[in-house]
Amino acid sequence: MKRKSLFALSAVVVVAAAALVPVLWSGGDNLHNGTAMAATPADQAALIKKGEYLARAGDCIACHTVRGGKQFAGGLPMATPFGTMFTPNITPDDQYGIGKWTQDDFYRAMHTGRSKDGSLLYPGFPFTSYTKVTRADSDAIYAYLRSVTPINVPSRPHELKFPFNQRNMLIGWRTLFFREGEYKPDPTKSVEWNRGAYLIEGLGHCGMCHTSINAMGGPVSSAAFAGGLIPLQNWYAPSLTSNKEAGLGDWETKDIADLLKTGVSNRGAVFGPMAEVVHNSLQYMSDEDINAMATYLKTIPQKSEAPEPLQLETSEKFGGELLKQGQKIYADNCAKCHAENGLGMPPAFPPLANNQSIQMPSAVNPIRMVLNGGYPPSTDANPHPYGMPPFAQALSNQEVAAVVTYIRMSWGNHGTAVSPQQVSDLRSAPLD
Known part of the structure; x- marks a missing residue:
């Protein structure tokens, strides 16, 4: 599931991806493979509307818009293990945006991971996925981006460490990890x-x-x-x-x-x-x-093998002590919403019993939720979601480890005990 989502070299990919998405609409004519085809205002309006929908599906706004900033003007910093990338301006501005891009330029970026000038895009821009997008859908996204308000703001250059700032090195990466090609339907499926x-x-x-x-x-x-x-x-x-x-x-x-x-x-x-x-x-x-x-x-095939272990282990004896301590902490702080039996009151307060996300080999997410709290997204169908309060100030590292251990090992859950050291590591980690 999107990652707006927005990831290590993946982060690099997302940023580059953002750089790819922008392409300009050429006024009243639709250029396709170099051939001009007349488009009526109604046709163009329908194409722009389709492109807006597809741009939402690709979550373009998440990477190319700084919180509180101009839409699609770029500038969002994306930290990666290789340095910081900054998303580009993809508005139809002639100087700093994609105002001079053609449909072909845009499709090449989406499909092949190459910019207008032919330079290789970083895989922060998800061209490894976008290559599957059809030409028709690419043209629609292009039409939509060409219709938004131009913003005359320059794109900030990436701040990548050597040698990752050398784009020609991407040739080897692409050879190993990129396979170009639109999605091919499976005739055996619906x-x-x-x-x-x-x-x-x-x-x-x-x-x-x-x-x-x-x-x-x-x-x-x-x-x-x-x-x-x-x-x-x-x-x-x-x-x-x-x-x-x-x-x-x-x-x-x-x-x-x-x-x-x-x-x-x-x-x-x-x-x-x-x-x-x-x-x-x-x-x-x-x-x-x-x-x-x-x-x-x-229908994604299910596999029996467990993922790579990411959990700091505790001794069986200490895990038992954490479990006992966690039971009291849960009763005092959590049972009111999630119920003594862990079944919660869904969908407002999700169940913890038989909840895969609670008992995964990695306990990162439940630890972060206990420490920092949070809210599900506000959506049209759920405009006022119930939230989870933060307990970072109220509970020590061991107490957080204890209550997470308890919910991972109770009501038939098959998780393992959590180390207070892992809580400490995540307590000091950035929230984003």
């Missing part, structure tokens, strides 16, 4: 399933967060959608291929759709980066597309 696959694997670029990356910043293809820690963001994107995490094989399709569309469902709620994806992107998707995505997600 139209709905293929639509969901197209959105998840293409514009949604869900794999950028839910697939771990290696030391070179490339996706681990053998572990696609198998989850991973989002570098420098200190959130864990759970596996979609394991029912022990966020695998959805035993979910009802409606619960998946509700979670994507509103951020809450009878099975749980989204927080952190995924909440931003729902807020900026998924809540605006049609019910048909949301159901298509849910249909596809439900």
Whole structure:
């Protein structure tokens, strides 16, 4: 699931991706493969409307708009292990934006990861996913971006460490990790399933967060959608291929759709980066597309192997002490909303019993929620979500470890004990 989402070299990919998305509309004519085709005002208005919808599906605004800033003017800093990238201005400004881009320029960026001048784009721009987008959809996004207000603001250059600031090095990276090509429908699957696959694997670029990356910043293809820690963001994107995490094989399709569309469902709620994806992107998707995505997600093959362990281990004796201590802390602080039996009061207060996100090998997300609290996204279908209060000031590292240990090991949950050291590490980590 989007990662607005916005990731290590992945972060580099997101930024580069942002740089790709911008392309300019050439006034009244539609240029396609160098051929001018007359477009009526009604045709152009429909194309722009379609492009706006697709840009929402790709969550372009999340990367290319600074909070409180001008829409699509770029400048959002994206910290990565290789330095900081800054998203580009993708408004139709002739000097600093994509005002002089053609449809072909834009499609080349989306499809091949090359800018207008032919230079290689960093994989922070998710061209590895956007390459699956059809030419028709690319042209629609281009038309929409060409219609927004031009902003005369220069794009800030990236601040990457040597040798990552050398774009020619991307040739080797692309050879290893990039396969160009539009999405090809699976003839053995339904139209709905293929639509969901197209959105998840293409514009949604869900794999950028839910697939771990290696030391070179490339996706681990053998572990696609198998989850991973989002570098420098200190959130864990759970596996979609394991029912022990966020695998959805035993979910009802409606619960998946509700979670994507509103951020809450009878099975749980989204927080952190995924909440931003729902807020900026998924809540605006049609019910048909949301159901298509849910249909596809439900069929992702489930694997028995566990993901790479990310948990600091405690001794069995100390884990037992934490469990006992955590029971009292839970009763005093958590049971009012989540109930003594952990079943909660969904969708307002999600269940903790039989909740995969609570008992995953990585306890990063529940620790962060206890420390920092948070809210599911505010959406049209759920405009006033109930939130989780922060306990960082009220509970010590050991007390947080104790209550997280308790919820991970109670009511039939099969999680493991949490180390106070891991709580300490996350307490001092940045919130974003």
